[in-house]
Amino acid sequence: MTDPGVPVVIVHVHYADVWADMAREIATAFDRPFGLVITCRDDGIxxxxxxxxxxxxxxxxxTENRGRDVLPFLHALREMGDGFELGLKLHTKRSKHRADGEDWRRYMMDSLLGGEGGTPxxxxxxxxDHELGLVAPLAHLLPLEGRIALNRRAMRRVADRMDIPLDFEELTRKRFAAGSMFWFRRKALRPFAKTVLDDLFPKEKGQLDGTAAHAVERLFALVCERSGYWVTAAEALPDxxxxxxxxxxxxxxxxxxxVARTSNPFALPISRFWGRHPYLLLAAHHAYVRTPRPVWRIARQLLRRFTLDR
Structure with missing residues (x-):
C-alpha cells in the first residue's frame, strides 16, 4: 500500500468511452503523487x-452493476481500509435521461480538479484544514428541502442500519452533495465503511429516484457533519x-x-415544480414505475414543456 498521505481518486466506470476522456482530465490535474482505484462491473472491459x-x-x-456509482464506492472504501486519508469520488456520469448529461459531468469534474500548481x-x-470532511462540486451543495419526498423510506432504512437518528424536519434545513462527486476525508465517511448496506440496494431498473443509492447520496454530507467534520462547496474555495x-x-x-450567490446551470425548472408539489412528485413516481417506457418519455416531455411555460 502507498503512503496514506497520497490522495486517491476513486472512480466508478460504467461507460468506458466516457472514462477515456476522464482519464486524460485526471492525468493533467495532478503534478504530485496520487493513486487511482477503478470500480467496474467486468474485469474484461x-x-x-x-x-x-x-x-x-x-x-x-x-463490482456488481447495482447501486449505480454509490454501492461500488462503499465497496472501495471498505477494500482500501486505512490505506489513505483523502479521496476524490468520481463516476462516468452520462445521465442519459438528459440531453446535457456530458456537459453536466464535465462541469462538476472541472470544479473538483481545478487548482494551481498541479494540486486541486x-x-x-x-x-x-483537517476538520474539512467533504467538498462538493461547484453549485452542487444543494438544499435537501424538496429532495427528500421519494427518498424518505430509503433514507430511513440506511440510517437505521447505520444507527444514525434522522429528523426529517431538521434535514430540510441541511444540504447534500448533488451529483455524487466530491472530495472527501476517509475518517469523515468511516460509518459507511463500517456498515454493510448491500442488501438495501435493489437491482438496476433505470430508477430515477427513491433507491438506496439516492438515499446515501443525500446522507454523505450529513454523515460527515455527524462525524465532527464540516462541509463546503467548490465555489467557496477561493475565499x-x-x-x-x-x-x-x-x-x-x-x-x-x-453558495447563496452561485446558481446551478443544470437545475431544471421542473425540479422547482416538484419541490413546490411533493405529493405530485410521489404520484408521478408511482406512475413512472408502472408505465411503459415509451409512454412515460412522451409524458415527461409534455410535463417539462408545461413547467417551462410556467
Missing part, C-alpha cells in the same frame, strides 16, 4: 490508462483559501455566502 508520471498506483475492483484547490484546503484562519463561524459564513 478494456479501459484507458491514466498516463501520468505522478500516478503511484492503480487498482481495479470488480479542494485538496489544498483539505490538507490545510476559504484566502482566509488567514478558519474558525467555525468563518467557515460557515464563507460557505453560505458563496
Amino acid at each position: 478494456a479501459l484507458a490508462e491514466v498516463r501520468s508520471p505522478h500516478l503511484v498506483f492503480a487498482r481495479r475492483l470488480r 484547490a479542494a485538496l489544498r484546503l483539505m490538507e490545510r 476559504l483559501l484566502a482566509a488567514p484562519q478558519l474558525d467555525a463561524a468563518t467557515r460557515t459564513a464563507l460557505t453560505e455566502s458563496a
Whole structure:
C-alpha cells in the first residue's frame, strides 16, 4: 500500500468511452503523487490508462452493476481500509435521461480538479484544514428541502442500519452533495465503511429516484457533519483559501455566502415544480414505475414543456 498521505481518486466506470476522456482530465490535474482505484462491473472491459508520471498506483475492483456509482464506492472504501486519508469520488456520469448529461459531468469534474500548481484547490484546503470532511462540486451543495419526498423510506432504512437518528424536519434545513462527486476525508465517511448496506440496494431498473443509492447520496454530507467534520462547496474555495484562519463561524459564513450567490446551470425548472408539489412528485413516481417506457418519455416531455411555460 502507498503512503496514506497520497490522495486517491476513486472512480466508478460504467461507460468506458466516457472514462477515456476522464482519464486524460485526471492525468493533467495532478503534478504530485496520487493513486487511482477503478470500480467496474467486468474485469474484461478494456479501459484507458491514466498516463501520468505522478500516478503511484492503480487498482481495479470488480463490482456488481447495482447501486449505480454509490454501492461500488462503499465497496472501495471498505477494500482500501486505512490505506489513505483523502479521496476524490468520481463516476462516468452520462445521465442519459438528459440531453446535457456530458456537459453536466464535465462541469462538476472541472470544479473538483481545478487548482494551481498541479494540486486541486479542494485538496489544498483539505490538507490545510483537517476538520474539512467533504467538498462538493461547484453549485452542487444543494438544499435537501424538496429532495427528500421519494427518498424518505430509503433514507430511513440506511440510517437505521447505520444507527444514525434522522429528523426529517431538521434535514430540510441541511444540504447534500448533488451529483455524487466530491472530495472527501476517509475518517469523515468511516460509518459507511463500517456498515454493510448491500442488501438495501435493489437491482438496476433505470430508477430515477427513491433507491438506496439516492438515499446515501443525500446522507454523505450529513454523515460527515455527524462525524465532527464540516462541509463546503467548490465555489467557496477561493475565499476559504484566502482566509488567514478558519474558525467555525468563518467557515460557515464563507460557505453560505458563496453558495447563496452561485446558481446551478443544470437545475431544471421542473425540479422547482416538484419541490413546490411533493405529493405530485410521489404520484408521478408511482406512475413512472408502472408505465411503459415509451409512454412515460412522451409524458415527461409534455410535463417539462408545461413547467417551462410556467
